[in-house]
Amino acid sequence: MSLIKHKLTQFLLILICAYLLFEFGIPALSYYLTGTAAPVPAHLLWAIYMPAVTLVSLLFVSANEASWNEFRTPVINLLVNRESIGVVLLRLAILILLPVLAGAITFFQLQSTVSAPASLRSIHPADPGTITVNGEQIVLQGLSNPYRHEGQVAQEVLAEGHELYIQNCMFCHGDGLDGNGMFADGLNPRPANFTDPGTIAQLSESYVLWRVAKGGPGLPAEGKPWNSAMPAWEDQLTVDEMWKVIAYLYEGAGPNIFPAERAIEEE
Amino acid sequence: MRSRFRLNSRTVTMGIVLGLILSLVTVGWAFAQEGGPPSYRQFPIIGSRVAIWIFAQVHLMFAAFMLGVPMFAVVVEYVGMRSGEKRYDNLAREFTKLIMVAASITATLGAVFTFLLFTLYPNYMSRLADVFLPTMIAYPLLFFGEIFSLYFYWYSWDRLDTPQGKPWHLFIGIMLNVFGTILMFVANAWLTFSISPQSGGAALYDVSGNFTGTLWQAVNNATWWPINIHRVIANVAFGGAVVGMYSAMRFLNAKNDNERAHYDWMGYVGNFIAVLGLLPLPFAGYWLGREIYGFNQQMGVTMMGGFLSWLWIIQAMLIAIIFLSANYYLWIGMGRIEGGERYTGYIKWLLVTLTLGVLVWATPHNPVVTASEQAQIGGAFHPLLGVLGVMSAKNTAVNIMILTTFLSFIFYRRAGKGEPVPFKMHGPTAQVVILIVVAICLVLAGSPTVYVFAEGLFGDPSRLIRVGLTAMHGLIIVAAAVLTFMNRGKLGQWLILASAAFVVVFFGVYGYYVSAIVRIGFSIYQVLAVLTALISVMGIDVFLFKDAPNLGVIRWGKMPARSQYILILLAVTFTWLMGLMGYARNAIRQHWHIYQVMQDTSIDAFSPTLGFAARVISVCVLLFMALVAFVFWIGDLGHKEEVESPIPEVAPRAAAAPVPAGAVAASTAVVEANPASAAGVSAK
Numbered sequence: 001m002s003l004i005k006h007k008l009t010q011f012l013l014i015l016i017c018a019y020l021l022f023e024f025g026i027p028a029l030s031y032y033l034t035g036t037a038a039p040v041p042a043h044l045l046w047a048i049y050m051p052a053v054t055l056v057s058l059l060f061v062s063a064n065e066a067s068w069n070e071f072r073t074p075v076i077n078l079l080v081n082r083e084s085i086g087v088v089l090l091r092l093a094i095l096i097l098l099p100v101l102a103g104a105i106t107f108f109q110l111q112s113t114v115s116a117p118a119s120l121r122s123i124h125p126a127d128p129g130t131i132t133v134n135g136e137q138i139v140l141q142g143l144s145n146p147y148r149h150e151g152q153v154a155q156e157v158l159a160e161g162h163e164l165y166i167q168n169c170m171f172c173h174g175d176g177l178d179g180n181g182m183f184a185d186g187l188n189p190r191p192a193n194f195t196d197p198g199t200i201a202q203l204s205e206s207y208v209l210w211r212v213a214k215g216g217p218g219l220p221a222e223g224k225p226w227n228s229a230m231p232a233w234e235d236q237l238t239v240d241e242m243w244k245v246i247a248y249l250y251e252g253a254g255p256n257i258f259p260a261e262r263a264i265e266e267e
Numbered sequence: 268m269r270s271r272f273r274l275n276s277r278t279v280t281m282g283i284v285l286g287l288i289l290s291l292v293t294v295g296w297a298f299a300q301e302g303g304p305p306s307y308r309q310f311p312i313i314g315s316r317v318a319i320w321i322f323a324q325v326h327l328m329f330a331a332f333m334l335g336v337p338m339f340a341v342v343v344e345y346v347g348m349r350s351g352e353k354r355y356d357n358l359a360r361e362f363t364k365l366i367m368v369a370a371s372i373t374a375t376l377g378a379v380f381t382f383l384l385f386t387l388y389p390n391y392m393s394r395l396a397d398v399f400l401p402t403m404i405a406y407p408l409l410f411f412g413e414i415f416s417l418y419f420y421w422y423s424w425d426r427l428d429t430p431q432g433k434p435w436h437l438f439i440g441i442m443l444n445v446f447g448t449i450l451m452f453v454a455n456a457w458l459t460f461s462i463s464p465q466s467g468g469a470a471l472y473d474v475s476g477n478f479t480g481t482l483w484q485a486v487n488n489a490t491w492w493p494i495n496i497h498r499v500i501a502n503v504a505f506g507g508a509v510v511g512m513y514s515a516m517r518f519l520n521a522k523n524d525n526e527r528a529h530y531d532w533m534g535y536v537g538n539f540i541a542v543l544g545l546l547p548l549p550f551a552g553y554w555l556g557r558e559i560y561g562f563n564q565q566m567g568v569t570m571m572g573g574f575l576s577w578l579w580i581i582q583a584m585l586i587a588i589i590f591l592s593a594n595y596y597l598w599i600g601m602g603r604i605e606g607g608e609r610y611t612g613y614i615k616w617l618l619v620t621l622t623l624g625v626l627v628w629a630t631p632h633n634p635v636v637t638a639s640e641q642a643q644i645g646g647a648f649h650p651l652l653g654v655l656g657v658m659s660a661k662n663t664a665v666n667i668m669i670l671t672t673f674l675s676f677i678f679y680r681r682a683g684k685g686e687p688v689p690f691k692m693h694g695p696t697a698q699v700v701i702l703i704v705v706a707i708c709l710v711l712a713g714s715p716t717v718y719v720f721a722e723g724l725f726g727d728p729s730r731l732i733r734v735g736l737t738a739m740h741g742l743i744i745v746a747a748a749v750l751t752f753m754n755r756g757k758l759g760q761w762l763i764l765a766s767a768a769f770v771v772v773f774f775g776v777y778g779y780y781v782s783a784i785v786r787i788g789f790s791i792y793q794v795l796a797v798l799t800a801l802i803s804v805m806g807i808d809v810f811l812f813k814d815a816p817n818l819g820v821i822r823w824g825k826m827p828a829r830s831q832y833i834l835i836l837l838a839v840t841f842t843w844l845m846g847l848m849g850y851a852r853n854a855i856r857q858h859w860h861i862y863q864v865m866q867d868t869s870i871d872a873f874s875p876t877l878g879f880a881a882r883v884i885s886v887c888v889l890l891f892m893a894l895v896a897f898v899f900w901i902g903d904l905g906h907k908e909e910v911e912s913p914i915p916e917v918a919p920r921a922a923a924a925p926v927p928a929g930a931v932a933a934s935t936a937v938v939e940a941n942p943a944s945a946a947g948v949s950a951k
Contacts, residue, residue: 026651026652029651030649030651033650034650034651036644036645038643038645038650038651038652039640039643040649041634041635041636041637041640041644041649042637042640043634043635044630044631044634044635047635048584048629048630049626049629052584052622052625052626052629053622055591056591056618056621056622056625059591059618060614060615060618062599062829063595063598063611063614064598064599064601064602064608064611064614065602065827068827115637115638115639124568124572124576125568125573126565126566126568126569127565127568129863140565141563141564141565188638188641189646190645190646197657197779198632198648198653202572203568204564206564207564207568
């Protein structure tokens with residue numbers, strides 16, 4: 001039987017090819033499709049993808065008895081063979097190198113580094129239910145934009161919202177509402193991209209009101225660390241003005257961006 | 268097999284139930300005293316919340332087992348009655364034996380759980396009792412009904428084992444299920460009310476915190492039915508998994524080929540039931556999630572986008588293990604069927620499909636990244652992999668995995684069979700049944716398009732696409748039926764599966780290009796495409812391979828040990844998953860006993876980390892497994908009978924090739940002429 005067709009070889013080849021795909025193929029594809037050669041994060045690669053591929057590879061080689069015996073034979077031979085000096089030396093080498101490798105991995109993982117810790121903040125923390133803006137208590141549950149009637153907003157309201165956006169929000173969120181304002185590159189986290197279906201399209205307008213009014217300082221503990229640089233606009237805008245800006249955000253972000261509560265109502 | 272349980276287990280259970288009633292009365296009297304109880308009491312060492320958590324969770328695990336097993340025990344007994352094959356009746360009795368001992372443990376754990384609730388959280392229980400007191404009185408009475416039904420079902424087995432008595436015995440089994448299900452529905456009302464104290468969109472408390480609704484409104488709250496449906500299906504799946512684990516342990520300890528064969532068959536049936544329950548479970552879960560989101564966005568955001576979002580990645584990995592394990596068991600199982608080697612070439616493609624599904628499922632929307640990685644990927648979301656972290660991709664992946672698992676089962680069913688006989692040999696009944704199945708599928712698949720027509724077909728391109736794809740899928744189902752009548756049934760089945768896969772993937776990709784409102788609706792079409800594919804392919808398969816020549820035999824008992832460890836892994840994974848979902852369901856209430864009505868002001872009023880929750884869940888699973896091992900051991904004490912092999916009474920039908928004498932291990936080894944008749948209840 002050729003070496004390539006041997007089950008142990010196939011098992012190892014699957015692991016190697018999977019690693020190469022994740023390590024090089026995904027960034028290349030990412031660059032081709034999005035312009036950013038984004039690597040697969042280490043945690044995702046080593047804690048999820050590679051263990052899953054390893055498990056699946058083991059299932060592949062053990063799905064029937066003939067295949068499983070073929071896979072196991074060289075492994076067992078490596079562990080118990082005493083006649084072949086080559087196998088014995090290889091076994092010794094592995095038994096020495098494996099603990100050394102484990103020790104090295106542990107050493108490098110425990111080493112302190114100067115890099116910032118992982119950003120594990122909750123992207124969409126739950127709202128507090130009730131907020132107080134400029135002395136007025138606002139219950140967020142069930143609250144809808146007073147300027148939206150049957151899903152529509154008047155043109156003059158949108159125009160006012162647009163103007164407020166340009167005066168206050170454009171510098172970070174960009175004139176295209178895509179999070180690429182002139183200050184965006186200096187901020188961590190970056191300003192939200194409203195044209196992304198994963199941001200305001202997933203949220204109700206009352207939620208967005210909370211975020212606009214309270215900004216980064218108003219984030220709950222689960223939304224930290226790396227507090228958002230978003231100002232608390234309650235100091236500069238009235239609630240009325242905030243509703244108008246929010247109405248403009250949904251209108252200006254694109255034809256497929258709607259408030260989430262409309263999706264639930266219309267189901 | 269004769270009933271062997273003694274009187275004292277009944278006495279113990281009766282004592283526990285009486286104690287429960289007495290405690291309710293005592294506690295009620297205590298509440299009536301002046302001065303009132305403190306708001307909270309502390310449980311030593313582990314704290315009140317963890318104590319409640321452990322007892323509630325382990326009780327729920329046993330309760331799921333107690334409720335799930337009778338459902339399929341009664342069905343298996345019915346199959347035995349209709350087929351006249353004693354082995355099915357014996358199998359049903361063996362299932363019931365398992366829950367006889369488990370009943371006492373379930374009741375004990377429930378009693379302790381109740382004692383702890385009333386003593387450690389007296390104000391919370393008082394608040395619940397204000398609303399639900401009639402149901403709390405009805406609960407132990409229903410429990411009497413369930414226990415009496417269970418004992419009646421078990422102890423009357425031999426006496427009613429006659430042609431006239433068996434239907435009555437089945438009736439008792441049905442009543443056992445009825446009592447058990449109602450019992451669960453009553454308890455579900457208490458816990459779902461704590462999550463969603465709202466019915467029909469109306470809040471049940473006024474601003475002063477006074478209850479303003481009716482008992483029925485409190486019971487029929489926003490999340491009651493989704494939890495009911497989810498738990499009924501999950502109980503069946505869980506019960507099957509635990510039965511599979513029992514069979515695996517007996518297989519590994521078997522002393523002869525006969526025992527191995529019997530428990531191999533029992534394990535197969537358990538796994539079949541677990542997978543049967545597993546397939547519709549994601550849809551029930553999605554419905555529950557949708558209702559939670561509809562009830563309260565804050566709760567929904569906490570669950571899906573907030574601190575619990577990573578819990579769903581853990582869930583995804585567990586479900587991936589379940590899907591892979593279930594498929595792997597079927598693939599190894601094909602090794603015991605002569606003729607099954609024809610399908611081993613498909614395994615790698617099934618595995619590739621499942622792997623892609625697993626990788627999509629396990630990809631989070633916001634991965635764990637360091638600051639430097641975050642700079643490299645340009646933000647919190649990976650520009651390419653991030654698109655796999657949203658519901659459109661997850662729905663697509665799980666539906667494809669369901670189709671793949673079903674395909675594995677179809678290959679297993681036909682592993683030992685030759686080519687189908689001409690369809691006309693099955694008579695007109697077969698044609699009528701298939702046409703009825705097709706009609707049902709067309710109604711199911713077409714039902715959501717009614718709303719599209721009502722809205723207007725041409726207002727939005729996605730409407731035309733929805734109707735068009737539904738029509739395509741429906742036409743393919745009809746074409747498959749026609750092909751079946753023309754002796755091209757296998758081609759028809761492949762067309763249906765390909766069509767369903769196309770619909771699922773198409774809507775999954777298209778969902779990225781439409782608004783959320785439209786995308787949410789696509790999941791319905793994906794689900795219906797898969798469901799109708801399962802129903803129609805199975806309906807065709809039942810007749811397609813009926814009377815087909817057997818290529819060989821099923822060598823029950825000829826399974827490698829690792830297949831049994833897979834069954835054990837399945838049960839452990841199901842159990843852990845149950846624990847995880849229990850944590851999710853309670854954690855979304857955060858610092859509320861009754862959501863936004865009664866706040867938790869105890870010292871445990873904080874959300875534990877996922878890591879801590881994982882440790883508690885693991886303790887619960889270990890406790891459950893230890894107690895279940897005890898249940899299994901107790902159930903085997905006493906007189907040991909010879910187990911019967913699942914050999915049918917009749918001789919095998921003529922095979923295409925003679926079976927070598929050496930291929931059958933021993934005269935007492937199990938041979939099965941017709942894999943379908945041993946392939947579980949749905950084959951009939």
